[in-house]
Amino acid sequence: xxxxxxxxxxxxxxxxxxxxxxxxxxxxxxxxxxxxxxxxxxxxxxxxxxxxxxxxxxxxxxxxxxxxxxxxxxxxxxxxxxxxxxxxxxxxxxxxxxxxxxxxxxxxxxxxxxxxxxxxxxxxxxxxxxxxxxxxxxxxxxxxxxxxxxxxxxxxxxxxx
Numbered sequence: 353x354x355x356x357x358x359x360x361x362x363x364x365x366x367x368x369x370x371x372x373x374x375x376x377x378x379x380x381x382x383x384x385x386x387x388x389x390x391x392x393x394x395x396x397x398x399x400x401x402x403x404x405x406x407x408x409x410x411x412x413x414x415x416x417x418x419x420x421x422x423x424x425x426x427x428x429x430x431x432x433x434x435x436x437x438x439x440x441x442x443x444x445x446x447x448x449x450x451x452x453x454x455x456x457x458x459x460x461x462x463x464x465x466x467x468x469x470x471x472x473x474x475x476x477x478x479x480x481x482x483x484x485x486x487x488x489x490x491x492x493x494x495x496x497x498x499x500x501x502x503x504x505x506x507x508x509x510x511x512x513x
Contacts, residue, residue, distance in 0.1 A: 358400025363496040375466025388417035392427035401503035443505035
């Protein structure tokens with residue numbers, strides 16, 4: 353068994369038309385996050401946790417923000433690719449746990465949807481919870497959102513011939 357940890361932070365975008373994506377769910381009535389892709393901090397943290405557990409580096413190594421072909425890419429696509437890399441590395445995903453750190457928007461009402469969407473791609477239950485920083489720091493000033501994830505993977509049984 354191996355454990356990986358991932359963390360991601362993005363600032364809110366000045367572009368009022370940019371959608372906010374968290375955990376593969378679009379959150380209406382709130383500005384989106386700035387980033388090369390769709391800036392889904394939740395999914396990016398999951399990707400990094402999975403890649404770390406499989407000793408495959410991080411999201412930026414596989415999908416650098418200098419690559420124009422990945423500009424605006426959906427985090428669903430990034431997560432699918434990371435799940436495939438974990439499998440190709442000889443591991444099965446056992447568990448993923450995520451903490452979202454955001455003063456706003458409040459996300460408790462969509463955590464179940466996020467879990468369902470992420471779990472569907474990952475192939476096992478992804479648990480989510482959310483907290484605030486009690487008004488402290490950049491997150492507390494509602495300048496952005498952070499997410500942290502932990503993933504547990506196990507080695508797949510090798511076939512003998």
